[in-house]
Amino acid sequence: MKRILTTLLVAVITTMVFAQEEKKPFKVEIHGFVGVNAYLDTRQSVSARNGNIYLFPKPANPDAEGNDLNDQAYSDIDAAFSRFNIGISGPDMFGAKSFAFIEGDFLGDKNPGHQDVNFRLRHAFIRLNWDKTSLLVGQYWHPLFITENFANTVNLSCGTPYNPLNRQPMIRVGYQVSDKIEAIGFAMKQNDFLDKGMHEASENSLIPEMALQFKYKSEGFFAALTGGYKVLQPALVDPNTNIKTDEKAKGGYFTASVKKDLGPLTFKTSALFTAGMTNIVVLGGFAEKANDTPEREYTAIKNFAYWADFESNNDKVKPGFLFGYSQNMGAFDKAEPLAGYTIGGDIASMYSLIPRVRFMATPKIWFGVEWMYVVASYGAGYDEYAKPIDTTDYSNNRFTASMRYTF
Numbered sequence: 059m060k061r062i063l064t065t066l067l068v069a070v071i072t073t074m075v076f077a078q079e080e081k082k083p084f085k086v087e088i089h090g091f092v093g094v095n096a097y098l099d100t101r102q103s104v105s106a107r108n109g110n111i112y113l114f115p116k117p118a119n120p121d122a123e124g125n126d127l128n129d130q131a132y133s134d135i136d137a138a139f140s141r142f143n144i145g146i147s148g149p150d151m152f153g154a155k156s157f158a159f160i161e162g163d164f165l166g167d168k169n170p171g172h173q174d175v176n177f178r179l180r181h182a183f184i185r186l187n188w189d190k191t192s193l194l195v196g197q198y199w200h201p202l203f204i205t206e207n208f209a210n211t212v213n214l215s216c217g218t219p220y221n222p223l224n225r226q227p228m229i230r231v232g233y234q235v236s237d238k239i240e241a242i243g244f245a246m247k248q249n250d251f252l253d254k255g256m257h258e259a260s261e262n263s264l265i266p267e268m269a270l271q272f273k274y275k276s277e278g279f280f281a282a283l284t285g286g287y288k289v290l291q292p293a294l295v296d297p298n299t300n301i302k303t304d305e306k307a308k309g310g311y312f313t314a315s316v317k318k319d320l321g322p323l324t325f326k327t328s329a330l331f332t333a334g335m336t337n338i339v340v341l342g343g344f345a346e347k348a349n350d351t352p353e354r355e356y357t358a359i360k361n362f363a364y365w366a367d368f369e370s371n372n373d374k375v376k377p378g379f380l381f382g383y384s385q386n387m388g389a390f391d392k393a394e395p396l397a398g399y400t401i402g403g404d405i406a407s408m409y410s411l412i413p414r415v416r417f418m419a420t421p422k423i424w425f426g427v428e429w430m431y432v433v434a435s436y437g438a439g440y441d442e443y444a445k446p447i448d449t450t451d452y453s454n455n456r457f458t459a460s461m462r463y464t465f
Contacts, residue, residue, distance in 0.1 A: 083149040090142030090161075091422075091464040095214065096135045101454040102128040103432075104402075106339070107165040108138050110214040111223065113339075113401070114408055115454035117436040128452075138164040139214050141180065154186035154193075166250075178250065180225060192232040200224035200251075201244050201269045202338055206280050207317040207326050209367040209380045212414045212426035212460050219401065220365040220382035220410070221328060222338035224251045226267070238276050244269040244286070254336040254343050255399035256307065259290035263306065278319035285312045288334075292344075298354045307344050307356035309334030319371070327366040333390065334358030336401045341384050341408070343400030345393035345444035359400065359444060360387035373418060380412040388445030395444045406446040408434040422464035430456040 095110060104113040116128040143161035150156065159181055166176030183196025199205060202222035209217035216223065228246040235241055246267040248260040260267070269286030287310040296303040315328040334356075336343045342361035346354055362385045369378035385407045395403055402408070414428035433453045437446020 085147040087145045092140045093462045094137045095460045097458040098133040114434040115452045154188045157185045190234040194230040197227045201271050207315045212428035219340045220363045224338040240273045242271040251337045256292045259292045262291035263289045265289040280317040282315040309358050330363045333360045341402040345389045348392040357389045357391040357393045376416040378414045382410040388443035392442045393444040406435045406449045426460045428458040
């Protein structure tokens with residue numbers, strides 16, 4: 059009898075809970091993954107986010123006897139890129155379906171003098187979807203990181219610094235022109251992805267970064283065209299004269315992105331032209347324009363980046379290969395280099411060859427291994443457009459083993 063009463067009580071409580079759930083206007087889902095990376099570099103290198111975002115090998119750093127201090131291997135094991143997110147589907151608002159999303163991981167900047175990393179915000183946005191129009195406000199992927207088309211590497215970088223990596227606060231409006239074409243406009247500011255040497259430059263300029271994107275989707279094919287422009291105010295006081303200034307630094311970009319399902323494998327590629335866009339973690343930045351006045355004027359350094367990726371569509375074993383290339387094209391104007399205002403400003407060109415294989419236990423649980431071979435050509439000097447010249451190549455091999463458990 060006691061068992062029967064207990065069963066009935068559980069049944070009543072369960073029924074009451076589900077009845078209340080049906081009346082609730084919100085549906086909450088929690089997802090994320092636990093990830094672990096182990097990697098070995100054969101040379102000291104420049105990286106970000108606890109070493110998980112690989113950028114390029116360092117040049118020679120000779121000691122008093124001529125020994126290269128950067129000719130030294132380095133290894134680490136890290137799980138701080140594990141993340142979780144909460145998605146909330148709510149009641150209709152203004153005739154639109156509503157959705158909110160927040161996501162974080164543990165790859166914040168290290169505290170000086172300590173080895174711990176901080177929790178950081180990745181995404182936080184509210185989205186409204188009407189029949190043909192959508193509105194997103196909050197922090198989300200920069201338009202140059204195209205969620206439909208990025209390199210599916212074992213390492214965390216997804217092709218950086220050839221493929222942009224950035225999340226920014228924004229107002230994003232999309233319009234479905236047809237069943238295959240969507241047009242999207244962006245107005246953005248900066249948060250933890252900043253232009254090198256320009257803290258609060260976006261806020262000081264009062265002008266949001268603007269971008270326009272067109273996406274085309276059909277069965278087995280995707281393409282996107284994206285263009286954007288930004289205006290920064292790097293400083294309130296001129297660094298050369300110590301006098302108040304409103305001097306601006308201007309940057310921009312254009313990219314074409316394509317993905318094609320070829321049956322046994324998927325081909326992805328993208329070509330990107332940028333000018334002064336270190337906030338998206340690509341090579342380049344700003345230089346000081348050569349002029350006859352003491353005040354500092356900024357000129358953007360142009361950069362071209364290209365990547366192509368092949369990956370098997372096999373369900374169990376998924377080999378893949380990524381090729382990336384980046385070329386410093388010099389500044390728009392005659393200029394002098396500015397230390398601290400670039401990413402890889404002394405690199406004339408670089409390329410990467412990255413074969414990988416992923417073993418799928420399930421569609422959401424896998425183990426992967428990857429070899430990344432990277433060559434960067436460092437200049438011993440600069441031409442009159444702040445472009446590196448008289449180059450020497452430095453290479454690194456990064457070997458990565460990774461596990462991912464997605465829930």
